[in-house]
Amino acid sequence: MEIEVLQDRLAKALNAVSRVAASTKAGLPILSNVLLRAEDNQLTLTATNMEMATVQYVNAKAKKNGTITVPAKLLAEFVSNLPKENVLISTKDEKLTISAGKYKSTINGILADDYPELPKINEKEAVTFKINVDIFKEAVNEVIIASSNDTTRPALTGVYFNTFEGSLYIAATDGYRLADKKFVDKVKSEIKAIVPTNALQEVIRSITDSMDEIEVLITDSQIRFRMGEIEITSKLIDASFPDYRQLIPKDCKNIIELDKAELIRMAKVAALFARDSGGSIVCEANKKESTFSISAVASELGENTAAMEAKVSEDGKVVLNSRYLLDALNSIIEGKITFGLSGKLAPVIIKNAKSDDYTHIIMPLKS
Amino acid sequence: MPNEWQSVLDEIKNNVSEMAYEAYFVRFNFVSNENDTLIASVPNVFIKAQIEGKYHNAVLDALKSSKYKFKDFKVIIDNKDNKTTVKRAVEITPDNTPVSTFSKKIIIPTPNYDSKRLSSDGNGLNPKFRLSNYVVGSNNDLAVSAAHAVIENPGMRYNPYFIYGGPGLGKTHLIQAIGNEILARNPDMNVLYVTIEQFYHEFVEAMRKKLDGFSEKYRKVDVLIIDDFQFIANKEKSQDEFFHTFNELQQHDKQIIVASDRLPAQIATIDERLASRLMMGVPIDIQMPDFETRCAILKSKAELLGAEIDDKTVEFIAENVRNNIRDLEGKLNQILALAELRGVPAYELIDDSYITQSNIQTKRKTISVKQLIDKVAKYYNLSSKDLLGTSRIKNIKTARQISMYLMKEELGLSTVEIGRELSKDHTTIMHGIKVIKNNLKTDFNLREQITDLRQKIYTS
Numbered sequence: 001m002e003i004e005v006l007q008d009r010l011a012k013a014l015n016a017v018s019r020v021a022a023s024t025k026a027g028l029p030i031l032s033n034v035l036l037r038a039e040d041n042q043l044t045l046t047a048t049n050m051e052m053a054t055v056q057y058v059n060a061k062a063k064k065n066g067t068i069t070v071p072a073k074l075l076a077e078f079v080s081n082l083p084k085e086n087v088l089i090s091t092k093d094e095k096l097t098i099s100a101g102k103y104k105s106t107i108n109g110i111l112a113d114d115y116p117e118l119p120k121i122n123e124k125e126a127v128t129f130k131i132n133v134d135i136f137k138e139a140v141n142e143v144i145i146a147s148s149n150d151t152t153r154p155a156l157t158g159v160y161f162n163t164f165e166g167s168l169y170i171a172a173t174d175g176y177r178l179a180d181k182k183f184v185d186k187v188k189s190e191i192k193a194i195v196p197t198n199a200l201q202e203v204i205r206s207i208t209d210s211m212d213e214i215e216v217l218i219t220d221s222q223i224r225f226r227m228g229e230i231e232i233t234s235k236l237i238d239a240s241f242p243d244y245r246q247l248i249p250k251d252c253k254n255i256i257e258l259d260k261a262e263l264i265r266m267a268k269v270a271a272l273f274a275r276d277s278g279g280s281i282v283c284e285a286n287k288k289e290s291t292f293s294i295s296a297v298a299s300e301l302g303e304n305t306a307a308m309e310a311k312v313s314e315d316g317k318v319v320l321n322s323r324y325l326l327d328a329l330n331s332i333i334e335g336k337i338t339f340g341l342s343g344k345l346a347p348v349i350i351k352n353a354k355s356d357d358y359t360h361i362i363m364p365l366k367s
Numbered sequence: 368m369p370n371e372w373q374s375v376l377d378e379i380k381n382n383v384s385e386m387a388y389e390a391y392f393v394r395f396n397f398v399s400n401e402n403d404t405l406i407a408s409v410p411n412v413f414i415k416a417q418i419e420g421k422y423h424n425a426v427l428d429a430l431k432s433s434k435y436k437f438k439d440f441k442v443i444i445d446n447k448d449n450k451t452t453v454k455r456a457v458e459i460t461p462d463n464t465p466v467s468t469f470s471k472k473i474i475i476p477t478p479n480y481d482s483k484r485l486s487s488d489g490n491g492l493n494p495k496f497r498l499s500n501y502v503v504g505s506n507n508d509l510a511v512s513a514a515h516a517v518i519e520n521p522g523m524r525y526n527p528y529f530i531y532g533g534p535g536l537g538k539t540h541l542i543q544a545i546g547n548e549i550l551a552r553n554p555d556m557n558v559l560y561v562t563i564e565q566f567y568h569e570f571v572e573a574m575r576k577k578l579d580g581f582s583e584k585y586r587k588v589d590v591l592i593i594d595d596f597q598f599i600a601n602k603e604k605s606q607d608e609f610f611h612t613f614n615e616l617q618q619h620d621k622q623i624i625v626a627s628d629r630l631p632a633q634i635a636t637i638d639e640r641l642a643s644r645l646m647m648g649v650p651i652d653i654q655m656p657d658f659e660t661r662c663a664i665l666k667s668k669a670e671l672l673g674a675e676i677d678d679k680t681v682e683f684i685a686e687n688v689r690n691n692i693r694d695l696e697g698k699l700n701q702i703l704a705l706a707e708l709r710g711v712p713a714y715e716l717i718d719d720s721y722i723t724q725s726n727i728q729t730k731r732k733t734i735s736v737k738q739l740i741d742k743v744a745k746y747y748n749l750s751s752k753d754l755l756g757t758s759r760i761k762n763i764k765t766a767r768q769i770s771m772y773l774m775k776e777e778l779g780l781s782t783v784e785i786g787r788e789l790s791k792d793h794t795t796i797m798h799g800i801k802v803i804k805n806n807l808k809t810d811f812n813l814r815e816q817i818t819d820l821r822q823k824i825y826t827s
Contacts, residue, residue, distance in 0.1 A: 028390040048423055050413045052389070119416035221412040221444055235411040238444055261524060264516075268649050270508060302808035323508075 001066030001091040003038040005058055008080050010043070013056035014076035016206055016230065017047035021072035023198070024049035025289045028116075033069035034076075035115045036089070036096075038062040039078035042303035043089075046118065047072055052199045052234035052319035053118050054206070067112035067316050070096050075194060077311060078154045103265055118233065121224055125216040127167070127189040133211045133227065139170060142202050142331045142358055147197045157206045158194035161218065164245070171244055172197075177324050178244055183356040195223050199234030206230050248359060249347060254294055254316050256285055258352050260310070263294075264329050266290070266306040270296040271322035273304040279322045280365045283348070285312040285341055292339070294323070316341040318348055325350075328360040371434055372397045378429035383422060383734075391417050398443065405430065408568060415442045417826055491560035491592075492550070496543035502667050504660025510651045514541060516550045521590055521622040525648045527613070528624045529631075531655030533822070535691030538626040539594055541653070545624055547593050559585070560592040567598075567605045574604075585612045589621050596627035596663060597603040597641070610641045622627065633811065659683035664697055673702050680713040690822050715722070736788050742823050743770040746816075753796060756790060767780035768799035769817065775800055783815040 004216075017034050024031040028050075035046040043060040046053065068091045075098070079087065091096050097106045127185040138161065160171045161183070168184040168191060175329035203214070203225045215226040225234045270281040273296040281296045293307035318341055327352045329337065340349030350360040380388050384399040391414050398406040411414050418426060419442055430437045432795035498518075503511050516524045528545070528604065530538055546558045561569075566585075573581035585591065591612070599606055616623055626633070630650060656664060662678075662685045678701060688695045706713040737751075740761040744751040752768050765791070776783045782800070786793040806813050 028386050031390075048413060051411060053413070089516065116413070116417050117420040118413045221415075230527070235413060238411075262482070264524065265649055268513070268651075272651075300807065328514065331510070 001036070001038045001062075001069060001072045001089065002064035003043055003060045003062045003089050004044055004086050005089070006059040007079065007084050007087050009058050011076070011080040011082070012089055013045050013058050014072070014079050015043045017056055017098060018072040018076035019035070019054065019205070020054045020202065021047040025051075030069060030110050031112055031116070032071060032073070033110060033115070034072035035067065035069045035112055037067045038110070038236055042269060043090075046115075048116060048118060049117065049173050051196065052202065052232065055118075055231040055233075057148075057229040057231075060085065061190060064090075067089055068094070068096050068109045069112055069115050070107045070109035074107060075097055078107075081103055085227060093275055112116075119222060121217055121219060121222060124218065124220045126224075127191055128215060128217045130189065130213050130215050131184060133207050135315065137204055137207060138333060140185050140204055142360075143170050143179040143181050143223055144197055144200060145172075145327045145331050146174060146179035147172035149197075150174070151246050152172075154237050155194055155241050158196045158237045159200055160241040160244070161191050161193045161223075162197055162241070163189065164189045172239075172246060173242070173247075176321070176363050178247060178326070178361045179328070180244065180248065180359045180361075191218055192241075193218055193223060194237035196234055196237055201225075203232050223304070235297070248361060249340075249346070249349060251272045251343060252342050252349055254285060254311050254312070254314050254339065254341045256339045258339055260311055260329055260332060260335050262308050263292075263337070263339075264326065266294040266308065267322055267325050267329065268302055269306055270294045271326065272296075273298040273301060274322050278365075280319050281322045281325070282317065282319050283325075283339070283341070284317045285310065285315060287312045287315050299340055316343065318344055318346075320362055321365055322336065324362045328362060331360070332358065375429050375433045375435070375674055378432055379422075379425055379471050381809065382425040382428060387422070389424065391415075394443065398445075400435075400437070401441075403436060403438045405440035406434065406443060407440060408443050411444060411711050415444060416515075418442050420749050422819065449620045451660060461653070484501040490546070490550070490558050491565075492558065494547060496540045496547060498544045498548055500671065501537065501540055501544055501669065502656075502660060502664045504656045504663065506654040506656040506660060507541070507811060508542060510653050513649075513651055514545050517622060517624070518552065521549050521553070522620040526617060526620070526622055527645055527648040528622070529627070529645050529648055529650040530625075530653055531627045531630055532819070533655070533691060534628060535693030536653045536655060537692055538628075538653055542592050542624050542626050548589060549590055549622075556589040557587065558590040558592070559588045560594065562594045563596050563598045563605075563609075564592065565611065566603055570605050570608055582608075582612070586615045590617070591616055591621065591622040596631075597634050599630055600637065603638075606638050609640060610644070613641070613644055629815070630811070635816065658685055661688070661695060664695060668696055668699055669703070672700075672703065676703070677712065677714050683714075734778070735776065736780070739773060739778065739824060740770055740788075743773065743820060746820055746823065748798055768803050769820070771796050771799040772817070773820060773824070779822065 008139065014034065020041060021032050021034055029240055033048060035044075037044040037046070038060065039062065041060060041062050043058045043062070045058065048054075055334060078098065082103055085100050087098060087100040089096065091097070092110075094111055095106050096108050097104070097111050099105075108284045143159055147159060151157060156172075156174055158172070162169055162171065166188075169180055170183045170185045171180040173179070207227065211228045213227070217224040217226070220236075221238075222235055223235055224231060267281065271279060274281050277296070277300045281294055282292050284295070285291075286293070288310055290312055291307040292310035292312065293305055294325075295303065297303040297304040332350075332352055334352045334354055336353035338349075338351045338353050340351070342348075345366075347361045347363050350362065351356045376392065379392055379395075383392070391409075394410050395412075395418065396408045398408050400406070409418060431441065436551070436650060475676040479664050498511070498514065501511065510530050513525050513528060530541065532538055546560050549556060549559050570581060572578070575724055599609065609806065613623060625645060631637055634642070662681050665681045665684055666676065669681075684698050684702065688698050702713050706715075726742075740751045740754050743766055744754050747762065749766055750764060752769055753763045759766070771785055771789070774780045774788070775782070780788075782793040782796040785796045789796070807817065
């Protein structure tokens with residue numbers, strides 16, 4: 001291989017692939033390498049941890065095509081420290097020589113033949129859709145917070161892509177809270193797929209300002225995201241996701257519209273006093289005084305109450321984990337939210353006041 | 368069947384490299400036989416691709432030499448084995464995972480910033496401080512989640528972002544990380560990090576030489592990060608200037624980030640207007656990390672240093688260094704250096720006199736009642752005789768009650784035992800502890816003093 005690329009382009013691509021290479025759990029040493037392929041004036045960088053793979057394409061001047069694999073982290077760190085110039089890469093057998101300006105290094109690699117093949121995706125069989133990157137990012141951030149990292153329940157460690165009444169929804173839950181978002185309108189196909197949280201985080205991380213749309217391809221065993229010069233493919237989690245729609249209360253007695261920033265402030269303050277009690281804070285709606293208040297008691301430190309004006313149709317009280325409430329509020333971009341309070345033991349429903357697309361449910365704590 | 372299948376696996380093992388076998392075939396399971404075609408399962412699509420592609424022939428060969436009469440094989444995906452994944456208390460996860468209080472995370476730093484640009488800008492930020500290498504625990508999770516909100520929308524939420532806590536607990540790291548993350552997302556933003564000392568010196572310089580541009584420099588930034596704010600005490604002119612800068616920035620929704628070792632109200636001679644403005648964005652305290660977080664911090668530091676460290680050593684350091692993170696790091700470096708020097712694994716040094724003698728703190732239980740009383744007495748400029756005596760002078764009485772409280776809380780003594788030590792009835796002790804507990808709820812000064820005393824108890 002003999003190829004010339006721009007330092008900043010290469011550094012960016014290497015950073016992204018080295019993240020994936022570094023996360024490898026399988027014991028194969030070659031997986032911590034990045035596969036470089038020079039072909040038709042393009043340099044392709046590939047890394048996989050055998051659960052997901054990322055492929056990055058970088059424009060380059062290829063004088064001689066070829067392939068090699070080298071340790072991803074070392075190469076990424078070396079390139080990111082190089083001056084902003086053209087970087088020359090050449091290979092001889094299992095050695096890669098890379099130089100820019102006065103810097104030059106030779107890295108021992110492994111022949112590309114030993115690198116695992118990536119699963120192919122049959123584009124004709126795959127369900128595909130395109131989505132604006134900003135909408136994608138917002139929606140995924142809104143639900144991903146509710147996913148679990150308890151690997152004994154694999155279904156909950158991902159985000160559930162599912163179609164319902166002709167629209168695509170994404171949902172996640174850890175058993176204590178649940179987030180559901182309408183993702184794409186008018187989808188003809190039927191989709192039920194659990195996408196690993198790590199893969200979605202990698203996609204979100206790889207989004208840059210210059211990107212416009214993400215193309216998503218889903219088959220029954222894998223999902224692929226294409227955006228700009230990046231392609232991320234992940235396995236799907238082969239488990240069944242709970243029938244979560246059953247968990248969303250159909251009606252709610254008491255829906256209170258609140259200012260999000262104010263509510264966050266109140267919850268934060270209360271959280272300071274809720275540390276000893278595992279974060280439990282009391283949310284209370286008072287009809288007579290038209291207030292919504294949050295309070296917390298710490299047996300050692302003292303107690304705290306904060307209230308704001310609110311239109312309340314009936315009295316109600318519920319104990320929540322402050323962390324869950326704050327996570328839910330922080331994931332919503334809109335400034336006004338609704339707080340659905342049905343009773344002491346009923347789940348609380350938090351929604352964006354302006355649209356019905358997003359639902360976040362928090363189970364109350366027993367008090 | 369199982370024996371027969373095992374012989375197929377053994378045959379595959381002979382045909383492929385050991386690593387490849389470990390990576391791809393350990394969960395290659397027999398499912399069924401359909402018209403002389405073997406159906407076998409693997410955990411995921413990536414492994415399926417390897418077996419169907421690269422190892423197709425290896426599997427066919429193995430099948431041929433077995434007693435099975437399969438002509439071909441098919442691979443399906445099965446995920447049941449996921450249940451066997453070992454759950455670890457401390458997870459290592461990639462960068463930027465949402466912060467959760469339910470499991471502690473060590474986050475591996477990735478060199479994904481352009482270090483040159485950050486350092487050459489003169490914005491005062493050290494590019495090494497990132498959120499990705501900041502260990503989150505229950506002591507600072509609130510501060511970190513607020514930090515995320517600030518990074519997402521600078522100037523919108525938590526303005527000012529005010530954190531306070533004792534020295535060496537990671538305030539500087541956190542506020543610098545916020546600056547770095549904001550810059551990484553919005554390279555055009557004008558971010559400025561200064562300590563209040565720098566601010567003061569520049570201000571004095573500007574006044575002395577009658578220079579213009581001081582106000583402009585500070586008022587045109589998008590994000591102003593002020594460290595060591597407590598040193599503004601007794602600098603009235605600077606306070607004034609800072610107050611106006613603050614107002615100007617806040618009116619224009621510019622983000623202000625402040626770290627201090629105490630609350631504004633506790634800073635001597637601070638202007639009340641300024642103190643109340645700083646309290647507007649909800650002050651958040653950073654506390655001493657708990658044992659598990661200390662372990663996590665040590666592991667992440669060791670990782671940054673590229674050093675191997677065993678759990679025993681980590682726990683030893685975490686157990687013994689309790690007062691701040693800087694000391695935690697110091698002790699880790701010391702042990703690692705000594706281990707390298709002597710060419711022995713770190714855990715062998717745990718009982719080494721060099722390590723145990725040099726400035727390591729006494730463990731919880733090893734401080735005696737007498738030492739505790741001495742410390743309290745010294746702190747309040749009294750003698751231990753005063754505390755053990757019967758004087759009813761107010762400050763002596765309070766100090767005595769504080770020592771009762773600390774004996775209960777820190778030494779775990781019962782009221783009867785404390786009574787014996789101080790030659791008092793146990794009901795007197797109960798009353799004394801109750802008084803302190805009640806006052807703690809309202810008296811900020813008392814809280815400070817008790818925190819100080821706790822530190823003193825464990826630091827010498």
